[in-house]
Every structure is written in C-alpha cells, then in structure tokens.
Amino acid sequence: xxxxxxxxLTTRQIIDEYFIENRTRILEVAAxxxxxxxxxxxxxxxxxxxxQAFSRALEALAAPSTGKVSQIQLLFSDPTTDPKPRLxxxxxxxxxxxxxxxxxxx
Amino acid sequence: xxxxxxxxxxxxxxxxxxRDMAMAGCVAVSEPAFWAGWDRSSxxxxxxxxxxxxxxxxKRASQFGIKHVTWLCLNPKEGEDRALAAEVLACIPNFxxxxxxxxxxxxxxNRVTRNEIATFNDHVQLALDHDQMILIHTPHLEDKLKxxxxxxxxxxxxxxxDPNRVLIDHGEEHTLGMILEAGYYAGVxxxxxxxxxxxxxxxxxxxxxxxxxxxxSACDWGPSVPTAVPQLMLxxxxxxHSEALIRxxxxxxxxxxxxxxxxxxxxxxxxxxxxASAAD
Numbered sequence: 103x104x105x106x107x108x109x110x111l112t113t114r115q116i117i118d119e120y121f122i123e124n125r126t127r128i129l130e131v132a133a134x135x136x137x138x139x140x141x142x143x144x145x146x147x148x149x150x151x152x153x154q155a156f157s158r159a160l161e162a163l164a165a166p167s168t169g170k171v172s173q174i175q176l177l178f179s180d181p182t183t184d185p186k187p188r189l190x191x192x193x194x195x196x197x198x199x200x201x202x203x204x205x206x207x208x
Numbered sequence: 209x210x211x212x213x214x215x216x217x218x219x220x221x222x223x224x225x226x227r228d229m230a231m232a233g234c235v236a237v238s239e240p241a242f243w244a245g246w247d248r249s250s251x252x253x254x255x256x257x258x259x260x261x262x263x264x265x266x267k268r269a270s271q272f273g274i275k276h277v278t279w280l281c282l283n284p285k286e287g288e289d290r291a292l293a294a295e296v297l298a299c300i301p302n303f304x305x306x307x308x309x310x311x312x313x314x315x316x317x318n319r320v321t322r323n324e325i326a327t328f329n330d331h332v333q334l335a336l337d338h339d340q341m342i343l344i345h346t347p348h349l350e351d352k353l354k355x356x357x358x359x360x361x362x363x364x365x366x367x368x369x370d371p372n373r374v375l376i377d378h379g380e381e382h383t384l385g386m387i388l389e390a391g392y393y394a395g396v397x398x399x400x401x402x403x404x405x406x407x408x409x410x411x412x413x414x415x416x417x418x419x420x421x422x423x424x425s426a427c428d429w430g431p432s433v434p435t436a437v438p439q440l441m442l443x444x445x446x447x448x449h450s451e452a453l454i455r456x457x458x459x460x461x462x463x464x465x466x467x468x469x470x471x472x473x474x475x476x477x478x479x480x481x482x483x484a485s486a487a488d
Contacts, residue, residue, distance in 0.1 A: 108414035110448035
C-alpha cells in the first residue's frame, strides 16, 4: 500500500482534527520537565538513564524526518538479543539501562 | 457493528463490563490466561484458575449473548519458576478438551531471561504435541523489541509451527512489521500508557495494512478500558475509513483466526464451526 496516502484525511483536516489534543500533549511534556526543575532535592536528572533516553526522544521528535514513532520506540528499547541470566525486576521501566545490562552480563 | 474482543482478562472485570461490551456490539471474547498481579503459590492455584476460565466465565458471558473462549498457560510473568512451570504444564492437557479452550496462551517472555525462554519453548512444544493454536504475549516497553525478536527466533526452531495458527500480540510500531513479515497474525493492544492509543492503532493499520491484524483492549485488573475496541471503530470513522475496513479489523480477522481452532462458532450470526460465512 502507498503509505504516503494511507490516511483518508487531508493535511488541513488532520490539523483541524488533531491540533488541539497534540498541543495539550506538548504542554504536558513541558510541565513534566518544569516539575523536575522544581524537585525537592534538585538532583541532576541528566544522570538518570530514563531521562537520557527521553532527551534523545525529544531530539528525534524535533528532527525533520518521517517514521518518528518507530525511531523513538527504538531509542527506548533494549537493542540486545542475549537473554538475561536471571530475572532482575518483575516490571519494565520504560527505557533500556545500558549500565544495568553491563553489570548483569559480567 | 459486531466485534470480537480478541484479548480480554474478564476474570478481573465485572458482569457490568460484559453488559457494556455486549451493548457496544461485542459478540465474543477471547481470554488468555495471565498473571493475577501476584505470583500464585502452587499448580493447584492454576487448576482452579483454569476451571474458572473454562466453566464460570463462559456462563457469565453467555448471559449477554457473548461467546467466551479461552487460552491456557502459565503466564510469562511467572515463567522464571521452572519447577512451577513444569507442574502447571503437566495439568494443562486435562483441560484442552473443554469446549471453550482454543489453544495455549498467552505465553511468551517478560524480561527475556533464560528461564522464561525455556518455559516459552516448553509451552510451544505442548501446543504442538496437542495440535493447539498459540497466542503469544510480547514484553512491555523497553523489552518489547528484544522479546519480539527472541520470540520469533525461537518459534522458527520448531519445524511444525504453522504461522497462520499463531498470534503474536501487543505489537507496536517497531515490532509489527517483523511479526507480519514472518507470517504470523499480529495483535495490537489498546491500553493506557504502556501500550497503544486508539489513534496510534489506526496509524498502524494505515501503515501496515489490515491483513492478519487484530485489535484488543487487553482489559484486566489494571487501569484499562473493556470497550476500547469500539473506541477504535469511532477513531477509524473519524478519519473516514470504510465500514468494510473497520469490520475486517474488529470482526473478520479475529473470526478467521479463531475459527481455525475448530471450536469457535457464532450460531446467532449464522457462523458455524469451520465455516467462514458471516452475517452482520
């Protein structure tokens, strides 16, 4: 199928339909970042592996390219295929931690 | 429009949810065995759960004209415990002849550990030994890409697997392509925060096409929406997609998949065992 024309709506119609809700989403992200800036301990957020992935995702979002969702999904993903030797945590955290993976393998 | 809920954990939902789903057009629910939110302490607990799935839930669903079918397994969240897995797998064949049991699922991996992979492979072998269909969970968030890759890699080591009788669920933008290219059915899950929104699900249909794609809510004990599939139908109409395309995704694709079990029929709609004809 021709992916370039797979949505029946015109550009103007897509903007009319989806602009407000996506404007809201951008403000939610901005508010999240501002909230971090007001944190009680003022700890540096840049050292957190999740926020490092988050920053890379924001760069991908602003880049002039297509396929943004897949790109961002990959930025948050574990790129390896070797199984973990044992269960570390029951739940995923949302972003791959390369440091944790290195410790685990050793 | 009628629809089939391809993945709903109804043991966690109220009878009112069944009623709301029926009012929204749901005619059948497919319920895979899953994690209760805490680890069960013994295989006996699973036997009770399998009785609930194969005895109690079909009756509860039938009050609202909903056909209930189920899949049995030890869920990926508990797959690390190899001893428990062996006990649970040993009891599953006792339930496979029950009328609403359509296969083994949702099996798969959680954090992609060695033990989880071994338990997954044991489940696949069990399904092949008993000529069962398979429903596969793929891991969440950062583990999804790796888990989907490893799942497909291990499935391909089983020479007797028919990809058409396997559904790999919880596909997203970065995994849906590899699932479909390998010949499997692919599930997309409408679930707040950790999975896919209705808008993104429709984007994926527009990007990958509608062949062999099924949609579900995966409603369970967490924040989730049992009527998420009708919400997807509304989103597709919002964008101007045809009723035929909507029906294919929410009704015909899951119908075609489930009818391969030889146990799925919707007599009220004129759909009999192993017959592909359907009436809306």
